[in-house]
Structure formats: C-alpha cells, structure tokens
Amino acid sequence: MMTIAEIRRRDTRTAKLxxxxxxxxxxxxxxxxxxxxxxxxxxSALVQAxxxxxxxxxxxxxxxxxxxxxxx
Amino acid sequence: xxxxxxxxxxxxxxxxxxxxxKIVYVPLLDTKLCYQNRQTxxxxxxxxxSGADFCVFPAKFGRLIGLPVEEGDAIVTSGIGGKExxxxxxxxxxxxxxxxxxxxxCEAGFSFKMNAKGIGFLGRKGFFDLFExxxxxxxxxxxxxxxxxxxxxxD
Numbered sequence: 001m002m003t004i005a006e007i008r009r010r011d012t013r014t015a016k017l018x019x020x021x022x023x024x025x026x027x028x029x030x031x032x033x034x035x036x037x038x039x040x041x042x043x044s045a046l047v048q049a050x051x052x053x054x055x056x057x058x059x060x061x062x063x064x065x066x067x068x069x070x071x072x
Numbered sequence: 073x074x075x076x077x078x079x080x081x082x083x084x085x086x087x088x089x090x091x092x093x094k095i096v097y098v099p100l101l102d103t104k105l106c107y108q109n110r111q112t113x114x115x116x117x118x119x120x121x122s123g124a125d126f127c128v129f130p131a132k133f134g135r136l137i138g139l140p141v142e143e144g145d146a147i148v149t150s151g152i153g154g155k156e157x158x159x160x161x162x163x164x165x166x167x168x169x170x171x172x173x174x175x176x177x178c179e180a181g182f183s184f185k186m187n188a189k190g191i192g193f194l195g196r197k198g199f200f201d202l203f204e205x206x207x208x209x210x211x212x213x214x215x216x217x218x219x220x221x222x223x224x225x226x227d
Contacts, residue, residue, distance in 0.1 A: 001171050004079045004214070015082040015095075025190065027114065042132065042190070046114055058102065059114040061190025 018062050027057035076170055078120070080213035099208070099215045103192050105129060105180075106164040110137040117191050118167065120215055122206065124195030127165060127178050128158060130186040139163070141182045149181075156185050167194065169217065176202060 002010070014032045027037035027049035036057055037048025049057035080097040103118040104111055112133060131141045144159035158181030166175045178198030186192075200206050204219030 004077065007079050008082075011079070011081040015084045019084040030115075050113070055113075056104075057114050059116045059190065061188070063189055 018060060021062045024062050026060045026062055027054070028060065029054055030056060030058060032058055075216050075218040078169065078215045078217065080215070081117070097213050100191075101194065102168040103129075103194070104166040105133055105137055106166065107134070107137045107139050107161070111166075112137055115168075118194045119191060120199070120206070121193040121195055122200070122208065124193040125197060126158070126160075126195045127180040127193060127198040128183055128186065128195065129180055129192040130190060131159070131182040131184045132187045133192075134159075134161065134163075134182040137163075139182065144182065147181070156183055158183055165194075165198065167199070174202070 010032060014028065017028075017033075017035060018026055021035075021038050024038050024040060025042045025045040026035060027045045028034065029036055036052045036054050037045040039045040039048065042059065042061075046057065046059065078099055078101070081100040083096050083098055083100075084094065099120040100117040101120065102115045104115050106112075113136075116133065118127075118129075134141045139161055141159050141161070144161045147158050147160065149156050149158055160179050160181050162177060163180050164175055164177050165180065166173055168174075176198060180198065194200075202219070203217045205216070207216040207218065208214075209216065
C-alpha cells in the first residue's frame with residue numbers, strides 16, 4: 001500500500017500533468033502517470049484511452065471552475 | 073475500532089480569478105457507478121463533501137450507464153452554484169479507499185450542471201453513513217474515516 005507521502009507525490013505529479021490541458025477532458029492511466037487521451041469531448045477522450053488498451057481509464061475534466069459546493 | 077487516513081489531493085486551477093488560489097487541496101476518491109449491472113467504463117474523482125446532504129454525480133455519467141436520469145424523483149436544491157434540479161436514482165457506488173474497493177448502494181442525485189465539472193460529491197447520506205466518524209484535519213490535509221465501514225456495504 002502506498003504511504004501518504006507517496007500518494008501526495010503522485011497527486012502533485014498528476015496535477016502538474018493535467019495543468020497542461022485547461023478546459024479539456026483528459027483520460028489518465030490507472031496509476032495516473034500517463035495521459036492517454038485529450039479532447040474537448042468526454043467521449044472522445046475515453047475512446048482514445050480505450051484504443052491505447054486502458055480498460056478503465058481515470059477521467060478528469062480540467063476545469064478552473066470552483067469545485068466546492070453544497071447541496072441542501 | 074479501525075480507521076483509515078486519506079490525504080487531500082492537489083488540484084491546479086489554472087485560469088482562476090486574480091484573487092482566488094491557483095492550487096487547492098481537496099479530499100478526493102476514485103469513483104465508479106453501477107446501475108443494473110452496467111458500470112462506468114472509467115473512474116472519476118469525487119470530493120468527500122461534508123456540506124452535501126447527498127451523493128451527487130454528473131447526469132452525463134448516469135446516462136452512460138443507462139440511467140433514465142430525468143425519470144428520477146426531482147428535487148430542487150440550492151447551493152453555492154445557485155438552484156439546481158437533482159434527479160434521484162438508486163445506484164451502486166464504488167470508491168477506492170487506500171487501494172481497497174468499497175461498494176455501497178445509495179439514492180444519489182444526478183445533476184446536469186455538474187456535467188461541466190466532471191466530478192462527483194460523496195455526501196452525508198450514502199457515503200458518510202458508512203462510518204462512525206469522518207474527521208477533517210485541514211492543517212494536515214487529511215481525512216480520518218473511523219469505523220468498520222460495513223453497515224451499508226454490499227457484495
């Protein structure tokens with residue numbers, strides 16, 4: 001099992017990787033170290049990842065929208 | 073009583089407004105959704121959100137697993153983003169907590185507004201119900217999930 005420190009290092013690397021694609025849908029490898037697909041359409045980013053052999057990619061919308069919210 | 077520690081994840085907000093932070097730290101879990109044996113063919117991040125009454129996911133993700141989103145019970149909610157209609161459906165949610173998969177059933181809301189964000193919210197009904205205690209340590213950027221976590225687990 002990864003330690004908290006290892007998880008943080010990985011997450012920092014992933015955040016840096018994603019920052020190159022503002023506004024795009026990005027698919028990552030399961031370990032989140034490789035970008036497998038980039039598109040303005042979610043479906044297209046998923047297809048790119050599946051074509052590269054990743055059965056269950058991690059899907060991210062790189063957004064500058066505030067991500068916090070609450071629901072009443 | 074066992075507990076699990078989750079670290080906050082770094083999120084870069086590249087083009088945020090001048091006075092707002094460029095980097096934020098939020099507690100995220102990898103998530104998959106399942107409805108009538110159809111599962112999302114990807115994982116996505118969900119925020120552990122103590123301010124959310126329910127688990128809420130983008131409507132787009134629901135449609136991908138065959139959910140008739142707009143046929144669910146509709147509830148008008150209000151939040152930071154203003155008013156929103158959530159359509160509720162009973163689904164199975166899988167989250168990865170420290171490399172272990174946890175599955176639970178819940179009545180989750182589906183939101184069209186959240187399509188643009190591509191993330192989910194793990195709220196108090198459904199997710200927090202799994203634990204005896206959910207404690208946020210903002211200084212250390214960690215969340216402690218305390219309890220056996222078996223009450224609502226299925227499979």
